[in-house]
Amino acid sequence: MRCVSTRSPGAPGVPLSEAISQGLAPDGGLFVPVAIPEVQLAPGPLPQLAARLLAPYFADELLGAQLEQICAAAFTFDAPLVPLGSDRLLELFHGPTAAFKDFGARFLSECLTRLGAQQTILVATSGDTGAAVAAAFHRRPGMRVVILYPKGRVSARQEHQLGAFGDNVHAFRVSGTFDDCQRMVKAALADPPLRSKLQLGSANSISLGRLLPQMAYFARAALEVKAPVNFVVPTGNLGNALACLMAKQMGLPIGRIVLATNANRGLPDFFQTGTWEPRPSIVTLANAMDVGAPSNLERLRYWKLTAEADWVDDDTIRSTIRRTWEQHRLSICPHTACGVEVLRRLKAEGADGTWIVAATAHPAKFETIVEPLIGQRVPVPPALQQLLDRPSSAEPLDPTDAALISRLGSL
Ligand SMILES: *Cc1c(COP(=O)(O)O)cnc(C)c1O
Numbered sequence: 242m243r244c245v246s247t248r249s250p251g252a253p254g255v256p257l258s259e260a261i262s263q264g265l266a267p268d269g270g271l272f273v274p275v276a277i278p279e280v281q282l283a284p285g286p287l288p289q290l291a292a293r294l295l296a297p298y299f300a301d302e303l304l305g306a307q308l309e310q311i312c313a314a315a316f317t318f319d320a321p322l323v324p325l326g327s328d329r330l331l332e333l334f335h336g337p338t339a340a341f342k343d344f345g346a347r348f349l350s351e352c353l354t355r356l357g358a359q360q361t362i363l364v365a366t367s368g369d370t371g372a373a374v375a376a377a378f379h380r381r382p383g384m385r386v387v388i389l390y391p392k393g394r395v396s397a398r399q400e401h402q403l404g405a406f407g408d409n410v411h412a413f414r415v416s417g418t419f420d421d422c423q424r425m426v427k428a429a430l431a432d433p434p435l436r437s438k439l440q441l442g443s444a445n446s447i448s449l450g451r452l453l454p455q456m457a458y459f460a461r462a463a464l465e466v467k468a469p470v471n472f473v474v475p476t477g478n479l480g481n482a483l484a485c486l487m488a489k490q491m492g493l494p495i496g497r498i499v500l501a502t503n504a505n506r507g508l509p510d511f512f513q514t515g516t517w518e519p520r521p522s523i524v525t526l527a528n529a530m531d532v533g534a535p536s537n538l539e540r541l542r543y544w545k546l547t548a549e550a551d552w553v554d555d556d557t558i559r560s561t562i563r564r565t566w567e568q569h570r571l572s573i574c575p576h577t578a579c580g581v582e583v584l585r586r587l588k589a590e591g592a593d594g595t596w597i598v599a600a601t602a603h604p605a606k607f608e609t610i611v612e613p614l615i616g617q618r619v620p621v622p623p624a625l626q627q628l629l630d631r632p633s634s635a636e637p638l639d640p641t642d643a644a645l646i647s648r649l650g651s652l
Pocket residue numbers: 340341342368369370446475476477478479480481482529530574576577601602
């Protein structure tokens with residue numbers, strides 16, 4: 242399927258495969274497929290369901306014939322639904338780096354590898370993206386990963402993960418915010434001399450190669466529950482939530498979709514007032530959602546999609562983690578807690594039907610927050626433990642576009 246830039250909707254566009262390898266559109270906009278097709282799907286295992294869901298986008302594409310193998314190679318772990326009272330948690334953290342971003346990063350890596358890409362992938366991370374992308378591209382021939390993360394704003398275990406890969410993965414600790422990291426990556430990607438010197442690619446949630454596969458687990462969950470379901474999706478850059486909104490557009494049996502942010506409340510305010518005001522990001526316990534200017538907003542506005550949204554402050558994140566343990570014996574991460582609290586409010590207002598909260602990361606990544614609240618050790622999943630057992634190192638970097646561009650020039 243052809244893809245156009247959000248900023249040049251009338252242009253002829255490029256094939257999806259090219260949009261996936263390019264990342265950001267040349268005019269600075271985000272690539273969008275020209276249509277969101279409707280599909281009829283039967284329930285099934287995640288890899289097969291993903292292949293059927295994504296088939297219309299990959300028809301007539303270089304990668305089309307390999308879509309089933311791509312999905313089988315990327316989705317090697319499950320996204321189980323577990324009970325949360327009469328509702329469910331959709332556990333998206335059973336991949337190699339224990340956050341939902343493993344799904345998209347692994348799919349993107351399979352696509353780029355099969356396209357024969359030789360790239361330096363730039364990625365700004367508010368905590369989990371960097372590790373997922375690093376794991377997905379680690380030791381892939383011809384590929385190099387450059388990670389930028391904001392110093393002091395990711396959890397200790399997240400930081401350890403980011404620096405634990407080595408080989409073709411370079412981690413930079415930026416003395417700034419996530420928004421700085423994101424801006425620096427965009428500037429480097431748009432720098433003509435650098436682009437001609439290095440084959441630059443991106444793997445942030447602006448990448449279609451990450452966005453599209455994320456629809457699959459929402460579709461799987463919606464079909465598994467059998468009745469129409471409603472979702473609460475913890476949101477930062479709007480990648481995961483946009484995938485849920487797209488799955489609904491494709492005809493999956495999805496009712497309400499409610500976004501949950503932390504105190505970075507730009508989106509809830511936007512849906513309420515209709516006016517977008519970008520703001521600096523503020524530091525919260527749910528650090529992977531500390532985003533002031535969500536990059537995927539441009540796609541949401543392009544498609545004129547709307548959603549409901551609510552926000553949760555740090556004190557309530559804490560009380561929700563404690564309450565969810567007391568009531569359900571479930572330990573949840575601070576991001577998931579935003580979703581669980583928003584669901585509690587919805588139910589208190591009389592919302593009916595079955596609800597699913599996307600559980601976006603494993604609580605063991607945030608043990609310094611979660612363990613004191615629940616008075617228990619959170620067992621570390623084996624894949625995460627393997628990374629924590631490796632040595633870790635990162636290089637400091639000033640929060641300026643020039644600093645990144647010059648450092649990349651000498652990589
Ligand atoms: C990235 C992330 C989010 C936010 O997802 P977006 O796609 O950026 O909205 C939420 N929770 C966790 C644990 C994350 O890593």
